[in-house]
Amino acid sequence: MLVLSRRPHEGIRIRHDIVVTVLEISGDKVRLGIEAPASVQIHREEIYLAVLKANEEASTTSSAAVAGLAQVIGDRVGGTAPPAAPPAPAPAAPNADGSPAG
Secondary structure, three states: OOOOOOOOOOEEEEOOOEEEEEEEEEOOEEEEEEEOOOOOOOOOHHHHHHHHHHHHHHHOOOHHHHHHHHHHHHHHHHHHOOOOOOOOOOOOOOOOOOOOOO
């Protein structure tokens, strides 16, 4: 970890396109300004961790969800599906002379 001391209105640069500036120091709080391209996501640490946790929870599969899905699939396979269409009639064999049957 790099540790720097900065006074109000002083900043640091990360790469060529991100600037962090100390805007104000008041008691035990420091206000920072961050200039970065729109493609760079910037979050407070607690928000980032909450989003990460929510994404992990959303990507896990619960056994109740699997059982419910299995029941829905089983119901469809077990006879509630629409009846199959009757097979198409086979084409008639041609007459002995090669003309179409009819």
